[in-house]
Amino acid sequence: MKLIIAAVALATSSLALAHNCPNEMKAIDAKLMTSPKLSPADMSKVKELRADGEKFHKEGKHDDSMKALGSAKKILGI
Template structure:
């Protein structure tokens, strides 16, 4: 029982770390797509930039799943495959 509890705690600790390292990679994908001047409406561009900034703020605050969810919305507008 102690081994399974320890394994569960270990997995939980590292899953948060894995999400934390994943956020910057997603932000980089968005930044690279924006650098290519995608064909977006002004509203879409504003929304993508807002979502990108919000995703970074959430990442900085340690809210990694929320950050990834937000960044995914920006990627969808940009038509970036995951």
């Protein structure tokens, strides 16, 4: 019984992360719309990470997507 509960919890958490990628992308996009004060290098990196996050999400690689999007959010200070 504990194994079944653990399996359901794991599946649910993976689904939650998969569905959160678009929300993370929206948060990044919203911050970018405010013209944050970043160096050109940081802005380029944020845009690259944002694009990578969307690509990974579309490929079903949600852990990779969340990692890339999280790195972009960190640079943006969100």
